Amino acid sequence: MSMQAPDLPDDLEQAILDLKRERRALLLAHYYQESEVQDLADVVGDSLALARAAQGADCDVIAFAGVHFMAETAKILNPDKPVVVPDLDAGCSLADGCPPDEFEKFCAEHPDAAVLTYINSSAEVKARSDLICTSSNAVKMTEHFAGRPLVFAPDRHLARFVAKQTGRDDLIVWPGACVVHELFSAQGLEKLRMQHPDAEVLAHPECDQAVLDQADFIASTTGIIDRACQEPEREAIVATEDGVFHEIWKRVPGKKLIQAPGMDESCECNRCPFMRLNTLEKLYLCLRDLTPQVDVPEPVRVRALRPIEKMLELS
Ligand code: 13P
Ligand code: SF4
Numbered sequence: 001m002s003m004q005a006p007d008l009p010d011d012l013e014q015a016i017l018d019l020k021r022e023r024r025a026l027l028l029a030h031y032y033q034e035s036e037v038q039d040l041a042d043v044v045g046d047s048l049a050l051a052r053a054a055q056g057a058d059c060d061v062i063a064f065a066g067v068h069f070m071a072e073t074a075k076i077l078n079p080d081k082p083v084v085v086p087d088l089d090a091g092c093s094l095a096d097g098c099p100p101d102e103f104e105k106f107c108a109e110h111p112d113a114a115v116l117t118y119i120n121s122s123a124e125v126k127a128r129s130d131l132i133c134t135s136s137n138a139v140k141m142t143e144h145f146a147g148r149p150l151v152f153a154p155d156r157h158l159a160r161f162v163a164k165q166t167g168r169d170d171l172i173v174w175p176g177a178c179v180v181h182e183l184f185s186a187q188g189l190e191k192l193r194m195q196h197p198d199a200e201v202l203a204h205p206e207c208d209q210a211v212l213d214q215a216d217f218i219a220s221t222t223g224i225i226d227r228a229c230q231e232p233e234r235e236a237i238v239a240t241e242d243g244v245f246h247e248i249w250k251r252v253p254g255k256k257l258i259q260a261p262g263m264d265e266s267c268e269c270n271r272c273p274f275m276r277l278n279t280l281e282k283l284y285l286c287l288r289d290l291t292p293q294v295d296v297p298e299p300v301r302v303r304a305l306r307p308i309e310k311m312l313e314l315s
Pocket of ligand 1: 045046047048120134135136178204206219220221222
């Protein structure tokens with residue numbers, strides 16, 4: 001039996017713009033989205049900027065082109081609005097690698113510790129947290145707990161970066177990792193740096209230490225983009241998903257960018273397989289049919305809202 005192809009208009013971009021207007025929908029997109037999706041968005045940003053945009057959303061519908069935890073955060077902040085996503089399977093290895101029941105046990109083993117959780121986590125895990133952070137404010141959010149024992153979850157690489165920046169060697173770390181950033185090759189990067197000695201190396205803190213050791217600048221996607229645009233003539237080697245190239249080239253056309261090499265050069269392992277599930281076709285369909293939607297049970301939502309709002313206040 002063959003699957004029926006969905007009924008799609010010839011000009012998908014225009015159809016999406018029309019649907020956005022008709023539905024009073026706000027389209028939020030992360031920098032790891034395909035460039036044609038970024039170009040249709042009302043706000044393109046890193047996870048902090050997108051959470052901020054969701055918090056102040058003046059619209060009837062939110063369409064989230066990103067991954068599940070980002071759309072969940074938007075829903076937690078907007079319980080009365082439908083939050084639609086192009087593909088419900090767009091997850092995240094960090095969120096998936098921290099199951100709420102195991103996280104509960106982990107926290108229970110450290111009853112005196114406060115809990116600081118990276119936004120790349122499920123609503124249930126956020127609900128068990130005192131404060132949320134993103135890669136752009138993780139250091140500042142950690143400093144908020146100076147002098148107190150602290151659980152940091154679920155990214156061990158971000159935790160190690162934060163520990164170095166704050167001098168806190170006592171963080172109680174959930175040992176998760178991002179399948180995309182962990183696969184940059186430190187050896188490959190070393191070789192590439194020798195071939196491009198003047199290039200600046202920009203890296204996301206989700207990378208392994210051996211990669212971060214070679215970085216001139218470590219920051220969130222927004223931080224990497226802003227930095228790359230500061231010196232238009234200088235070549236940059238970028239250790240994050242290459243979706244960020246689109247925004248850099250919009251601001252600085254012709255900027256020389258090289259993605260840091262992966263462990264396996266024959267695959268596109270440093271493209272987020274979850275983010276890239278979202279296509280223009282699926283975006284059109286979710287806006288047309290208002291499905292799939294992201295939902296968060298109300299008792300979980302209420303508990304998860306508190307640490308998210310606190311982060312937005314503090315950052
Ligand atoms: P940013 O907060 O830098 O956008 O990072 C989100 C993410 O998922 C990185 O892999
Ligand atoms: Fe999650 Fe990594 Fe994809 Fe970011 S790049 S959404 S951390 S799997």
